[in-house]
Amino acid sequence: MKREGVVMYEGTTALDTVAAQEACPPREEPSRNWWALLSDMPQIGLLIMLAVLVLFFALTTPTFLTFRNLAILAGSISMIGIVAAAMTLVIIGGNLDLSVAGIIALTSMVVANLIVGWQWSEGASVVAGVLVGLVVGVLNGFLVAQLGINSVIATLATYSIARWSAYLLGTKGRSIPLGYAEERPFFDSIGQGTVLGVPVPFLIMVVILTAIWLFLTWTRFGREFLAVGGNSLAALLTGISVRRYTFFAFALTGLCAGICGVIFASRLAGGYPGGAMGWELDIIAAVFLGGTSLTGGQGSILGTLLGVIIIGSLRNGMALLGIDITAQNIATGSVLLLAVLYDRLRRGGTEL
Amino acid sequence: MGQAERLESSAKLQVTGATQPRLVMEGISKSFPGVQALCAVDFDLLPGEVHALVGQNGAGKTTLVKIVSGAHPADAGRILIEGQEVRFHSPADARRHGIMTVHQDWNLFPDLSVAENIFAGRMPIKASGIIDWDRCYEEAARELRSLNLELDPHTRVGLLRPAQMQMVEIVRCVCANASIMILDEPTAALGPHEIESLFAMIRCVVAGGVSILYISHKLEEIQEIADRVTVLRDGRKVGTVRANEVDRLELIRMMVGREVEAPQKQTVVTPGAEILRANRIGKSKALHDITFSLREGEILGVFGLLGAGQKQLIDVLYGITPADRGEIWVNGNQVRIQSPEMAKRLGFGLVPGDRKREGLVQILSANANLTLANTSLISFAKLLLSPRKEYEQGWHWINSLDIRPKDGGRLVKYFSGGNQQKVVLGKWLQNNCKVLILDHPTQGVDVGAKNEIYSLLEELAKARIAIILVSTELPEILAMSDRILVMRNGTIAAELPRQEATNEKLLAYATGGN
Known part of the structure; x- marks a missing residue:
């Protein structure tokens, strides 16, 4: 076998960068043509899907496109949206969090209990509720990141713990109604208030979505997070702490579920141990629908937002058409399945 | 090559007898x-023969085996079994012709019994359609006895x-009526006594008329168990010799070839201060008593056959599985390297063996990968990503490493x-690493x-980066290293300065004996 001698760089050495450096050509700014940007967007399919849905419900129901209904829609999707934003991070990291609905129910019970039973102030009760969510999230993170337990199993267990702790908090498992007799301006406004006609929960969702989007897209930690999701082994060998990011995603999801639980308690004026039943399905479906994939470390917060709006509109429209909750749940389950199948197709692979 | 041809023709003379080869390629x-x-x-493979296949990594052994076992089709040439030409489209085809492979990683079911494993997929069945357990265990016991194995067919395989x-x-x-059995490095995980009993069994099997294609790096073993040896080098056959008529050095010479034209390191950098010292480090049973030192600007080659402990050494130095014995000193301070993150902070960098799986995040851009080890360099206030900085830094390394x-x-x-590999290298240069593995x-x-990668390594050495080059490729190790550690069985078998190292010496240390 013939081998050629080592080819040396002529004149300059590889590391003699200042001398060898070819002038850096100016970076090409991404196209500003909004039509090109739009057609390039991976979420274009979702936008079309949403448009079809909206058109369908607008034609079949007289009320779908009224301001009042849209305000209701905005309020109801925001609870799902807040948790879905954080869940996007969990799924990018290749995990799932099934405990969120349990956390929401538990938080609503804690808040209601503190206000009614313990006569805590509104502010303190709200903070305590959010902290309960964070604590469960931290537990999830510890189980998955530190102990290496499969996330589905770990969060299934903590779901059960949170859900049944919620039942424990009400005497004989009953819910704790707050009643409308008393005035609680701060607490009530969290779930029911509006600013210029926009529901407060919707505003909270926008703030959280924006913050997580900023984190993922514009901070170096978001970059490292994407690397962990894209190839956790390579990230580990690049000296990035995979554990820390996994832990962070679960803790944040717990926190967001806690916030969601407070909004839930405020909107329904009470704590409901059986509340938010099956919400994890809507949340996970929205994230998958938005194009985040369990295997690829790819994900977009914008996609998740669109997924949330689609699932919310679907439920809202079906309710307007008089379809009962059972059929709605079957429809959301089907949407989740379709989203996953679509993801497989898009990847062009049939391998599991 | 004259001698090899002579040996081959003499071997041919002796084996061409009345017997028809079972397998001819x-x-x-x-x-x-x-x-x-x-x-x-x-x-070719005769009935009842052990025919060994040897060669360095990349010589083509694995490819040949994959073709025999139906995993790859050949581009040209033909395969005859018992004189009949055959074509394999899948491993199942090859199995139907009696060709079976015993893999390095045994594909047994650890939770099933010995007998169940022996008959997996071919369980004896009663007329009523249910499994005939009595017959299963009886037949398994008989087979085990006939091969002189003292094993209870009821034992769970996971306990063996x-x-x-x-x-x-x-x-x-x-039991599946294999007529040709392929053993791929069967002794890699075995101790001396176990090897003896394996060989006794192989002799038993061969006496029953089965032919064995035996692949191993361990030349002593081959001389003990094989009838003939075929040597491959760079995808070509060097020759076939009778195992008892050739000595080990001759085999090594055939494997290595006489005129190895390797890239030669052009310059010798005078090494600087000691940057890393390992003192009797070890890790469970895989690594023992590793002691060496490394100086700035030095290239330390680590040579060994596959599975000699190089992987474990990397894992320990880079904190992937921390050492449990011994001391590691970096820049004169004793350290405990517990994680890759810590290793990175100490100035280590790793260019892993499996680039796609371990080195790169495929879904990110080249720039993002190049800057991943130190993202604070492409951020404002160590927090917000700056696309401009990322682009400029990426460009810097793309240009200096000539990535295309x-x-x-x-x-x-x-x-x-090659360009992906440069991206992985660039990632560590961007982080200003001091010790590159x-x-x-x-x-x-x-x-x-x-x-290009070789000349890059030279440049890095000139820039006073200390380099640990782990490889099973002899020419590479010989050409690039200032000093060479030879590993065998998880320990360092020899340390040779560049001037004293030769192909034969390194292989001799790596295969055992002197």
């Missing part, structure tokens, strides 16, 4: 993109020692193997890019 060629893995190789598992797998092949195409915004998965850095890289 004629003019087998196979190429993969960029590599000619096999070039017109002939091979590695050697016993291997034997169960061999029994399984015998010069488009850092492109996803890294669309770059060629490279695990087979030129694996799967074409010749041109290989040479």
